[in-house]
Amino acid sequence: MAEQFDDSRLDDEAALASADYVLRPLAEAGARVRREVGAAGEAIEQAVARAEGDVRPRAVVAAGPDSRLLRSVLEPWCPVPFVAWPGPSLPGWAGSLDLVVVLAPEGSDTGAASAVAEAVRRGCRVVVACPPKSVVAEHAVGRDSTVLPTSPGDQLATAVVMLQFLDRLDLGPNSDPEAVAQALDDVAIACSPYRDLAVNPAKMLAIALADSTPLLWGGSVLAARAARRVAESIRRASGRTALAGDAEHLLPVLSATKPPDLFADPFDSGEDGDRRPALVVLDDGADEPSIREQRGRLTVAAQDHRVRVETLASDAPNDVARYAALLATGTYAAAYLGVGLRR
Secondary structure (H helix, E strand, O other): OOOOOOHHHHHOHHHHHOOHHHHHHHHOHHHHHHHHHHHOHHHHHHHHHHHOOOOOOOOEEEEOOOHHHHHHHHOOOOOOOEEEEOOOOOOOOOOOOOEEEEEOOOOOOHHHHHHHHHHHHHOOEEEEEEOOOOHHHHHOOOOOEEEEEOOOOOHHHHHHHHHHHHHHOOOOOOOOHHHHHHHHHHHHHHOOOOOOHHHOHHHHHHHHOOOEEEEEEEOOHHHHHHHHHHHHHHHHHHOOOOEEOOHHHHHHHHHOOOOOOOOOOOOOOOOHHHOEEEEEEEEOOOOOHHHHHHHHHHHHHHHHOOOEEEEEEOOOOOHHHHHHHHHHHHHHHHHHHHHHOOO
């Protein structure tokens, strides 16, 4: 018999306290974004002033393991060639005409430190968002290097600091840090552990996924990234399978799903392989024809095979804020799933 989900625990203060280590940082996420952007404000102003009169960089290279988040935001927008280079080095052509930006939320990542050192050695313009007293910061010492100081551990807040700098140079979109912080605050209120499960979207999603194998899909680049991060959170919180992928990866799973057995024991959810999938759509408002077409195929396949479809949506005012809201809501749901399973 597989472990049973107890939804009464989602309104039990003692049970919820077991997930405080996840729920508290989620509740404080908006405040962290405001704090990090405020603390880095002087360094951003100095970096912008230093760049005045410089020619626009030939290319922007986002280096280091956390470069993919910047790519999700900047690739469709950046007015110069943009490259994400997640390894510990740089493209062979990168040099003094290029701007290298690095996110290092922990500051101790040896891959990011190696990329920064290589950029300094080649004479690139380098901007690093990281804790000021860290291994990565120590490598970012050079005439054309700038450290945007951040606190350890928050990738999203660190990214917002860097995006604020790039926006000031017209190399990235206006991510509006206050809009991101407000979106996170709104999710924290809506998904608060003190909010009854009947009106709490994250608790309701956790209940919907309690006896299912989640299949998560996001149509845009940022929504797809949020889907992958939420799937990681579900696996970590529940110890169960959760898949995130493109429509082409998820459609075969939906198509292979057998019709539900009307005579099955409703209290025996079986092992992972016996749980029916549930499709979770992360909707950030992207409305390109290709996204509409993929979403349509997924929902039709789910309906044809009687698979539950759940939607996470956000109407925040910009792409980064919507990404933050979707990720936070999904992470809350993962935490509540773990609480209900007594993890």
